[in-house]
Amino acid sequence: MSALLEVRDLATQFTTRDGIVRAVDGVSFTLDCGETLAIVGESGSGKSVTALSIMRLIQEPQGKVVSGQVLFKGDDILKLSDSKVRAIRGDRIAMIFQDPMTSLNPVFRVGRQIGESLILHKGMSRKEAFERAVELLDMVGIPHPRDRARDYPHQFSGGMRQRAMIAMALACDPDILIADEPTTALDVTIQAQILELMIEMQERTGAAIIMITHDLGVVADMADDVMVMYAGKQVEYGKADGVFYTPRHPYTWGLLDSLPRHDIDEKGALLPITGQPPSLINVPAGCAFHPRCPYAKDVCTTGTPVLTDVGEGHLAACHFSNDPEFQRRASQHPGEVA
Amino acid sequence: MFKYVVRRVFQMIPVFIGVTLILFILRAPGVLPGDPVRMITGERGMTDALRQQIIEKHGLDQPLHRQYVIYLGNLLQGDLGESYQRGRAVTEIFADKLPNTLRLALAAIVIEGIVGVTAGIISAVRQYSFLDVLVTLSTSILVSVPVFWLGMLFQIFFGIKLKEWTGGAFYLPISQMSSAQFPDWAHMILPAITLASVSTAYVARIMRSQMLEAMGQDYIRTAEAKGLTRRAVTFRHALKNALIPVVTFVGIDFGVMMGGAILTETVFSWPGVGREIFLAVGQRDWPIVMGGVVIIVFLVMIINLLVDLSYALLDPRIRYGGGPE
Numbered sequence: 029m030s031a032l033l034e035v036r037d038l039a040t041q042f043t044t045r046d047g048i049v050r051a052v053d054g055v056s057f058t059l060d061c062g063e064t065l066a067i068v069g070e071s072g073s074g075k076s077v078t079a080l081s082i083m084r085l086i087q088e089p090q091g092k093v094v095s096g097q098v099l100f101k102g103d104d105i106l107k108l109s110d111s112k113v114r115a116i117r118g119d120r121i122a123m124i125f126q127d128p129m130t131s132l133n134p135v136f137r138v139g140r141q142i143g144e145s146l147i148l149h150k151g152m153s154r155k156e157a158f159e160r161a162v163e164l165l166d167m168v169g170i171p172h173p174r175d176r177a178r179d180y181p182h183q184f185s186g187g188m189r190q191r192a193m194i195a196m197a198l199a200c201d202p203d204i205l206i207a208d209e210p211t212t213a214l215d216v217t218i219q220a221q222i223l224e225l226m227i228e229m230q231e232r233t234g235a236a237i238i239m240i241t242h243d244l245g246v247v248a249d250m251a252d253d254v255m256v257m258y259a260g261k262q263v264e265y266g267k268a269d270g271v272f273y274t275p276r277h278p279y280t281w282g283l284l285d286s287l288p289r290h291d292i293d294e295k296g297a298l299l300p301i302t303g304q305p306p307s308l309i310n311v312p313a314g315c316a317f318h319p320r321c322p323y324a325k326d327v328c329t330t331g332t333p334v335l336t337d338v339g340e341g342h343l344a345a346c347h348f349s350n351d352p353e354f355q356r357r358a359s360q361h362p363g364e365v366a
Numbered sequence: 367m368f369k370y371v372v373r374r375v376f377q378m379i380p381v382f383i384g385v386t387l388i389l390f391i392l393r394a395p396g397v398l399p400g401d402p403v404r405m406i407t408g409e410r411g412m413t414d415a416l417r418q419q420i421i422e423k424h425g426l427d428q429p430l431h432r433q434y435v436i437y438l439g440n441l442l443q444g445d446l447g448e449s450y451q452r453g454r455a456v457t458e459i460f461a462d463k464l465p466n467t468l469r470l471a472l473a474a475i476v477i478e479g480i481v482g483v484t485a486g487i488i489s490a491v492r493q494y495s496f497l498d499v500l501v502t503l504s505t506s507i508l509v510s511v512p513v514f515w516l517g518m519l520f521q522i523f524f525g526i527k528l529k530e531w532t533g534g535a536f537y538l539p540i541s542q543m544s545s546a547q548f549p550d551w552a553h554m555i556l557p558a559i560t561l562a563s564v565s566t567a568y569v570a571r572i573m574r575s576q577m578l579e580a581m582g583q584d585y586i587r588t589a590e591a592k593g594l595t596r597r598a599v600t601f602r603h604a605l606k607n608a609l610i611p612v613v614t615f616v617g618i619d620f621g622v623m624m625g626g627a628i629l630t631e632t633v634f635s636w637p638g639v640g641r642e643i644f645l646a647v648g649q650r651d652w653p654i655v656m657g658g659v660v661i662i663v664f665l666v667m668i669i670n671l672l673v674d675l676s677y678a679l680l681d682p683r684i685r686y687g688g689g690p691e
Contacts, residue, residue, distance in 0.1 A: 085590055118593035125591075130584040134683060135606045145592040180682040196592075 030102055031058040032236055033082070033204055038096035040074075040081045043089075047309040051077040051091075053260040057253070059204065064230065064237040066247035066268070068283065069257035070305050075240045076126075078257070079206045082238075083123060084113050100204075119149035122197035126209040128189035132181035139165070139177025142196045149200045164195035167232075168225060187218035191225065198229055205230075206238045211246060223250065244283050248272065256280050259306050259316035262335055266342030276344035276354070278321045315347065323348070367678075370686040374671050378664075385663050386441070386656065390434045393652050402426075402650040406450050424450060424653075437656070446657035451649050456657035460639060464661070467631070467638035471623040473558035474565070479616055482566040486573020486612075491600060493578065501570055508567035517560040517633035524556060557634040561627055565619045572615055576608035583607070610680050617673030621666035 040052040052074040059065050067075045080086050081093050084105060098105040100121065105113060122145075125131040132141060142164055143157030152160065158177065165173035168191040181189055190210060197205055207226065211219035227250055230237055239247050247254065247268075254271040256264040256279065264277040275281055282301035303320040306312055312319055318328035327347050335345045348354040392398055403420050404412075421427050424447075425436060440447060446456035489501040580586065581604050589603040628640035635641070639658055646654035677684045 083591060085587060114593040114595060116593070117591055123588075123591040125584060125588060127584060131588045133585040133589065133603050133607070135610075135681060136603075137682075144589075144594070148593055182683045193588075196588075 030099070032061050032063075032101065033059040034097070034099040035078075035082065036097040036099070038078065038081055038093065038098065040077050040086060040091060040093045042091045044309070049308045050260050050311065051308055052081060055096075055255075055257070055260075055262050057255055057262075057265060059236050059238065059253075061203070062230070062234045062236055063252045064239060064247075064250055065253045065255060066239045066241060066251035067255045067257060068241060068244055068247065070242055072305050072308065073257040074260040074308075075242075075257055076208050077260075079123065079208050079238065079240055082206065083117055083121060085117075085123075115149070118145040118202075119200045120202055121204045121206065122200065122202040124190070124193050124197050124205065124207040124210045127213045128186055128193050129213065131193060132184075132189055134181055137178055137180055138184065138192050141181075142177070142192065142199055145196070145199050160199070161195070164199055165192065168192070168195045168198075168229070170195075186214055187221060190214060190218075190222050194222075194225060194229065198233060198235070201233055202235055204238065205235045206240070208240045209242070210239075212241070212243075219246070226250070244272070245287055256283065259311050260308055261316065262343070262345060263317065264342075264344045265335070266344075267340070270340065270342040274342075276338045276342065276349040277317075277346045278323050279317050280344075282320075315345075323354075367686050371671070371675070374674075378667050381663065381667065382441075382660070383438075385659060386438065387434070389652075389656050389659060390430060390437070393650075394430050398650075400650045402450050402652060405649050405651070424448070441660065446660065447653035449646075449654050450651045451646075452651075452654075456653045459642065459654060460657060460661055463637060463639050463642050466636060467624060467627060467640065470554060470557055470561060470627060470631070470636060470638060471620060473554050474562035474623055475616060475620050477558055477562040478566045478569050478619065481562075482569025482616075483573050483609075483612060485566075485570040487577055487600075487605070489570065489574040490577035490581065490608075498574075501574070505567035505570050508563055509571075511563065512629075513560060513564060514629045514633045516563055517557070517630055520556045520560060521633070557630055557636050560634070561623060561630040565616075565623075568619075569612060569615060573608065573612050576611055577604060580604040580608040606680075610677070613676060613680060614673060617669060617676065621669040621673075624662050624665045624669070 035058070036056050038052055038055045039050070042049040042051055055074070055078055057065060067078060069075050077086070077091075082098050082105065084093070084098075086093060093106055096106070100116065105116065108116075132138065139158050139161040142161035143152070143154065146152045146157040146160055147154065150157075162173045162177050165177055170176050170188060170191055176184075176188075181192075184192060193210075205226075210226070211222050214222060223246065226237065226239075229235070237250075239250060241247055244254075251268040254264075254266065254268045255262055256271065256277065258279050264271055264275065264280050271280060272284070275284060279301070282299075285299035286301060288298060301320055306316055306319070312329075314327070314329045314331055315321070315324070315333050318324040321328065325347075331347065333345045333347045333349075335343045336349060338344050338349045346354070402424075403417060403426065406420055407416065425433055428436070437447070444457065446460075448455050449459060452459065485501045485505075489498045492498055581600070583604075586599060586603055589599045594602070624639070627636075627638060628644050630636065631638045631641035632644050639662065643655055643658040645651075646658070675686070678686060
């Protein structure tokens with residue numbers, strides 16, 4: 029059986045005044061029904077662009093998917109007609125965005141915004157769509173949903189707006205829910221609630237989730253698979269346990285080291301990854317991570333590492349991923365995320 | 367809401383006092399040249415007795431502050447005095463002129479709204495296209511063209527160059543001479559276009575920039591992610607947000623047109639409020655000048671109030687309360 033979503037060698041570029049930005053450069057992954065994939069990386073690593081490319085929401089002509097395939101149930105979304113893509117958007121693949129404060133249209137009532145895709149994709153009347161929107165708001169835990177559906181977004185708090193966004197995304201019972209940093213703009217306590225809600229909604233609807241985040245901790249108990257991105261490329265990809273417990277790429281170690289730990293009684297300082305993510309116009313030669321990598325050797329400055337299998341489908345793009353010395357280093361990082 | 371309206375109405379009182387006070391200072395002897403009494407009687411044939419009679423009739427023998435108090439008292443009763451020159455009540459004169467100004471302003475607003483908004487939307491949706499460049503360029507030119515000059519160009523072109531075709535009807539657009547074949551509203555076309563010209567350019571530019579801004583908002587991406595068509599995203603989600611500042615501009619502009627049509631009305635001999643005030647200034651016919659300004663100020667304030675209230679309809683984030691409780 030083929031996967032629900034299979035992305036093959038996706039590459040998206042933006043043309044800017046300063047040059048061509050290779051925002052996504054050769055990304056491949058698969059997503060099965062009901063699965064959760066976490067895409068992790070720093071700002072500007074190409075996570076969001078990957079998501080927008082799947083939805084074909086890249087703003088042309090500045091941005092363009094230059095190669096690759098996005099096979100949804102076997103059909104390549106990148107080759108479908110506009111109207112067929114629109115039929116998938118919001119219906120089969122829905123999306124939640126980062127900032128709930130700005131992602132809802134301020135001049136329309138929340139209920140109407142949720143009902144919009146139901147009218148569009150399910151052919152409901154306005155009234156039916158409103159009733160369904162009330163049910164959805166109730167489902168995502170908004171009290172007094174009937175009154176709230178008549179409110180405008182500014183009458184909602186940040187957490188409630190993100191709940192409304194989730195209700196909106198789940199309206200048509202999609203196969204895939206893409207969540208682009210859904211908790212980044214929220215308070216920590218609200219973050220936990222929203223994540224819990226997403227897990228609950230996944231159990232209820234069986235939707236597959238692509239969770240985009242820069243915070244490994246957020247996805248630790250949610251993801252089945254994890255893909256780590258750096259400078260538009262996949263640097264590590266595999267089952268969540270593999271990536272968390274036996275990471276094979278120094279960038280992943282860095283991400284794990286920079287997480288605050290509450291489970292161990294250690295007064296150790298956080299270990300940030302030094303330096304800045306590279307410009308995507310002038311990506312460093314060789315391994316893009318080498319200027320920041322504490323283990324970089326000569327080969328890293330010249331040879332571009334390819335994604336290689338380090339065991340059981342766990343992929344890593346480092347020259348030393350299969351180096352025993354590295355394995356030892358890796359083994360010193362067990363259970364970084366509890 | 368009700369409290370808000372009441373408060374706004376009360377705020378009109380100091381504005382009226384201020385405006386009328388300034389006008390009274392302007393008519394104090396020696397501030398502006400010209401003696402209204404002489405304007406009434408003419409240079410010759412004026413006896414002292416006649417002069418005295420006129421002065422007393424219009425209450426000009428009273429000290430200025432006394433005249434002012436009398437004026438305010440009459441104003442409260444809806445009496446704007448009597449014209450020096452025309453021997454008619456000012457209210458009566460403007461009752462004749464106001465409908466003409468109103469008609470012209472309405473026609474201009476319709477042009478401004480339809481043409482300006484459409485041009486702005488096209489310009490934004492097809493950014494950097496030929497049409498966008500055309501709109502941007504023509505609006506830049508239009509905002510810098512003096513209104514009276516544009517009006518005169520129209521007259522030369524339609525009234526003289528195209529006389530064969532127009533029968534010269536647009537030369538003096540409201541005169542009944544030689545224009546029998548034109549329906550009544552046709553006389554309004556050129557003055558209305560002239561009056562609307564600059565504002566239309568502004569509306570197009572505001573519309574364009576607002577539309578572009580709205581199209582870049584996160585909620586537009588949300589709407590696209592729902593699978594809505596480009597058209598629905600543009601006209602449903604972006605337009606309603608982008609229109610808010612445009613409606614504000616058009617509303618305020620309507621108020622401005624009530625009084626600011628002086629140039630257009632004069633160039634086209636349009637018998638409206640603006641032209642009446644223009645003529646009255648030349649004749650130092652103070653009751654007409656003051657009455658006209660008071661009427662305009664009143665209308666502008668009412669229209670501004672309505673514009674402010676319309677925000678609440680357009681933008682749900684705005685609600686008018688009764689102030690801090």
